[in-house]
Amino acid sequence: MSICCAYAKKEVKDMKGKIGIGAFLAVLLILSTTAAGLDNTVTVHFTAGDETVTLQLEKVSEDQKVVTVKFTDTDMALFQYYFAIAKVVEFADFSVTDIRSGYYVVNMGKKGLTQNGIDYIMELPPSVLKKTIDTSPISSYQGKELLEVHVYAKDKYLRTFVAITGVDIAGVDLKKGYLTVLVSYEDLLTLYLSGFTVEVVSDLTGGVGTLQLESEYYTYPEVVTELSQIQTDHPSIAKKISLGTSYEGRDIPGIKLSDNVGTEESEPEVFICALHHARECATVNVAMYIINYLTTNYGTDPYVTGLVDNREIYIIPVVNPDGKVYDDSGGSSGSGLMWRKNRQPCSGGIGTDLNRNYSYMWGGSGSSGTCTNDIFRGYSPFDAPETAAVRDFFNAHPDINVLLTYHSYGALVLWPWGYTYDPIADANDRQVHEIMGNQYNSYVNYTAQQASDLYITSGTTDDWSYGITQNDSMPCFSFTVELSGGEFYPPPSVLPTMCANNCEGALYFIDCADNPYKVLGGTPYVTITNPSDAQTVSGTVLVTTETSGVDTVEFYIDSVLKYTDNTAPYEYSWDTTQYADGSHTITAKGYASGTFKAQDEVTCTVSNVSAYVTITNPLNGQTVSGTVLITTNTAGVDTVKFYIDGKLKYTDTTAPYEYSWNTKRNKNGNHTILVKGYVGSVFKDDDQITVNVQNNASIALLSLLVLFIPAAIYKRR
Ligand SMILES: [Zn+2]
Numbered sequence: 017m018s019i020c021c022a023y024a025k026k027e028v029k030d031m032k033g034k035i036g037i038g039a040f041l042a043v044l045l046i047l048s049t050t051a052a053g054l055d056n057t058v059t060v061h062f063t064a065g066d067e068t069v070t071l072q073l074e075k076v077s078e079d080q081k082v083v084t085v086k087f088t089d090t091d092m093a094l095f096q097y098y099f100a101i102a103k104v105v106e107f108a109d110f111s112v113t114d115i116r117s118g119y120y121v122v123n124m125g126k127k128g129l130t131q132n133g134i135d136y137i138m139e140l141p142p143s144v145l146k147k148t149i150d151t152s153p154i155s156s157y158q159g160k161e162l163l164e165v166h167v168y169a170k171d172k173y174l175r176t177f178v179a180i181t182g183v184d185i186a187g188v189d190l191k192k193g194y195l196t197v198l199v200s201y202e203d204l205l206t207l208y209l210s211g212f213t214v215e216v217v218s219d220l221t222g223g224v225g226t227l228q229l230e231s232e233y234y235t236y237p238e239v240v241t242e243l244s245q246i247q248t249d250h251p252s253i254a255k256k257i258s259l260g261t262s263y264e265g266r267d268i269p270g271i272k273l274s275d276n277v278g279t280e281e282s283e284p285e286v287f288i289c290a291l292h293h294a295r296e297c298a299t300v301n302v303a304m305y306i307i308n309y310l311t312t313n314y315g316t317d318p319y320v321t322g323l324v325d326n327r328e329i330y331i332i333p334v335v336n337p338d339g340k341v342y343d344d345s346g347g348s349s350g351s352g353l354m355w356r357k358n359r360q361p362c363s364g365g366i367g368t369d370l371n372r373n374y375s376y377m378w379g380g381s382g383s384s385g386t387c388t389n390d391i392f393r394g395y396s397p398f399d400a401p402e403t404a405a406v407r408d409f410f411n412a413h414p415d416i417n418v419l420l421t422y423h424s425y426g427a428l429v430l431w432p433w434g435y436t437y438d439p440i441a442d443a444n445d446r447q448v449h450e451i452m453g454n455q456y457n458s459y460v461n462y463t464a465q466q467a468s469d470l471y472i473t474s475g476t477t478d479d480w481s482y483g484i485t486q487n488d489s490m491p492c493f494s495f496t497v498e499l500s501g502g503e504f505y506p507p508p509s510v511l512p513t514m515c516a517n518n519c520e521g522a523l524y525f526i527d528c529a530d531n532p533y534k535v536l537g538g539t540p541y542v543t544i545t546n547p548s549d550a551q552t553v554s555g556t557v558l559v560t561t562e563t564s565g566v567d568t569v570e571f572y573i574d575s576v577l578k579y580t581d582n583t584a585p586y587e588y589s590w591d592t593t594q595y596a597d598g599s600h601t602i603t604a605k606g607y608a609s610g611t612f613k614a615q616d617e618v619t620c621t622v623s624n625v626s627a628y629v630t631i632t633n634p635l636n637g638q639t640v641s642g643t644v645l646i647t648t649n650t651a652g653v654d655t656v657k658f659y660i661d662g663k664l665k666y667t668d669t670t671a672p673y674e675y676s677w678n679t680k681r682n683k684n685g686n687h688t689i690l691v692k693g694y695v696g697s698v699f700k701d702d703d704q705i706t707v708n709v710q711n712n713a714s715i716a717l718l719s720l721l722v723l724f725i726p727a728a729i730y731k732r733r
Pocket residue numbers: 292293296371422423424
C-alpha cells in the first residue's frame with residue numbers, strides 16, 4: 017500500500033486540480049450526501065480483491081445492456097487512487113466514452129454488474145488493483161530524470177488519460193498505437209501503475225549532448241539575418257515585421273509577403289507560424305523554406321505571383337525566441353536541448369507552454385496548472401508575452417482567414433477542436449476544415465484528423481483562432497501541422513522533402529484564404545443554360561440554370577425581379593407574350609444563406625407575332641386603271657417585294673410597304689400582283705391577287721359609244 021499511496025497522491029494532485037486526499041474525501045462525503053435521494057443517481061460498489069470503492073454517480077441513461085454514468089473529477093480521482101484505469105478498461109465491462117470539463121462519461125455493461133436492491137456492484141479482477149502491480153520491471157530506472165518512453169493507449173480516451181497526467185507527449189504513432197513521452201522515473205511509475213503498457217526507448221538523462229543541433233537547422237540569429245536579407249533582395253514584395261518582444265526582450269521576427277508590401281491593402285490575409293515549442297527545430301526550416309519559395313519564384317511562377325499579388329501573407333518562423341536560444345545553447349552539454357516552453361519564470365520553475373496559454377477554453381484538460389510541468393498553461397491566458405504578441409497581431413488583422421501553426425513530430429494535420437471530442441458545430445465550417453486538412457495531407461501523407469481524436473488539449477493556438485472567430489461571417493480556418501521525422505532533431509537529410517511537401521500544402525492554404533468556403537463546391541456560380549444569348553424566343557420559355565454553391569436563385573427580366581426559386585434545379589417559366597417584341601435581358605442571381613454569390617445574364621429577342629403579308633388594295637378581281645397604289649398589311653417582316661405577272665417591280669424596306677403601279681404600261685386584261693415578305697433575306701410570307709386592267713383605249717371607246725349611240729339613234733329618227 018505504501019507505493020500505491022505515494023503515487024496515488026501525486027496522481028490525484030495531477031488529475032485536474034490540487035486537491036489533497038483528505039480534501040477530496042471530504043468533498044466526496046458532501047457529494048454523496050447531496051446526491052443521496054435523487055432518482056438520477058446510482059450507487060455503485062466497485063470491488064477488487066479486498067478493496068471496495070463506493071461512488072454515488074449521476075446516471076445519464078440506462079437500457080437493458082448498459083448503465084451510463086458520470087464520474088466527476090473527484091470520483092475519477094478516487095477511483096484511480098485504487099484502480100489502474102488502463103487495466104480496468106481492458107479487463108472489465110467498463111469503457112470511458114467522453115471526457116468533459118469536470119466529468120467523465122462511463123458505460124458500465126450490465127453483465128458485469130450485480131444489482132443489490134437499488135445499488136449496483138461491479139466486481140473487477142484483482143489484477144486492476146494498483147497495490148498488486150509489480151513495479152520491479154521498471155525499478156532499474158529509479159532516479160532517472162529524462163526517459164523516452166512509448167506508452168500504449170488504444171483510443172483517444174486512454175490517450176487523454178495519459179495527457180492529463182501532465183507528461184510531456186513528444187510524438188505519436190497511431191499505426192503502432194503508442195505515444196512517445198519524455199518522463200522522469202516518477203512519471204513513468206504513474207503511467208505504469210495506471211495500467212499502461214510502457215516501453216523505455218532510451219535514457220536521455222544527462223546524455224542528450226549527442227543531439228547537438230546540426231548546421232542545416234536555423235539558429236535564432238540566422239533567422240533574423242536571413243529575413244533581413246530577403247527584404248533587401250525582394251523589397252517590393254517582402255517586408256520584415258516584428259510581432260512583439262519575448263519575455264527576455266528578444267524580437268519576435270516575421271515577414272510580410274505581398275505586392276505593395278508597404279501598404280495595408282484589403283486583401284485576404286494568411287498567418288503562418290512556427291516554433292511555439294523550442295525544440296521543434298524542423299518547423300523553422302519549413303517556415304523559412306516557404307518564405308524563400310514565395311520570394312524566389314515571384315515573377316516567374318504565375319501561381320506564386322498570383323498568390324503574392326492577391327494575398328497578404330504573414331510568416332513568423334520563431335514564436336518562441338527565448339526557448340529557441342536556450343535550446344540551442346545546450347550544445348554538447350545538453351542542458352538546454354529538448355526544451356519545450358518559453359523562459360518565463362513561474363512558481364518553482366521556468367516556462368509556460370505557449371501552446372496551452374491561449375484564451376479559448378483555457379485551463380481545461382490536457383494542460384497543467386503546475387509550473388514545473390511541461391504543459392504548464394500559465395497563470396492566466398496570454399500571460400506569456402509571446403502569445404500576447406500573436407493575439408495582438410491577429411486582432412489587428414481581421415482579414416486573416418487561414419491560420420497555420422507548425423509543430424513536430426507527430427506527422428499530423430489537425431483542426432479544432434482540441435478541448436472537446438465534439439466536432440465543430442457549424443456543418444460548413446467543419447467540412448471546410450476537413451476538406452482543407454485532407455487536401456494539405458495529400459501533399460505530406462501524414463494523418464489528418466480533428467485534434468482531440470489524438471487526445472484532449474486546451475488553450476491551443478488553433479482552438480483559439482477559430483474559436484474566437486467562429487461566429488464571424490468569415491471565421492479564421494485554423495490548423496496545426498505536426499511535422500514528421502520521428503524526433504525533435506531528425507537527421508537533416510529529411511529536410512528537403514519535408515520542406516517541399518509542406519510548402520505545397522502551405523501554398524494551397526494561401527490559395528484558399530480568399531474564401532475558404534470555396535472548397536465546399538469550388539467557386540459558386542450561376543449560368544443560364546436556356547435560352548442562349550442573342551436567341552430569338554416566343555411564347556413561354558423555360559429559363560434554366562446550372563449552379564454551384566448557391567441555395568436560391570432570383571430571376572429578373574429587364575432588371576425587374578420576377579421569380580425566386582429556392583429549390584434546385586433553379587428555373588423560371590417566362591411568358592414572353594407579356595413583353596413587347598424586341599430585345600430583353602434575363603438576369604439570374606445566386607445566393608447562399610442570403611448572401612449574394614454569383615450571377616449570369618443573357619439578352620434575347622422576343623418575337624411573338626407570326627410574320628405575314630396581305631395585299632389590302634386593290635381587291636382581288638377588281639378592275640383598275642391608271643396608277644394604282646398597292647398597299648399591304650404586314651407583321652414580322654422588314655422587306656416587301658412587289659411582283660407584277662411574276663416580274664419584280666419594286667422592293668420596299670420601309671413600312672408602310674407600298675408600290676405605286678402604273679397600269680398603263682400593261683395591256684388591258686387580267687394581271688397578277690404578288691407580294692413577298694422577308695426578314696432580311698429570309699422569306700416569311702406572300703400574297704397574290706388578280707386584277708383586270710382597263711385603260712384609255714376602252715374608255716375612249718366607251719366615250720365614242722356615249723357620243724355616237726345617241727347620234728345614231730338620232731339619225732334613225
Ligand atoms: Zn509543439
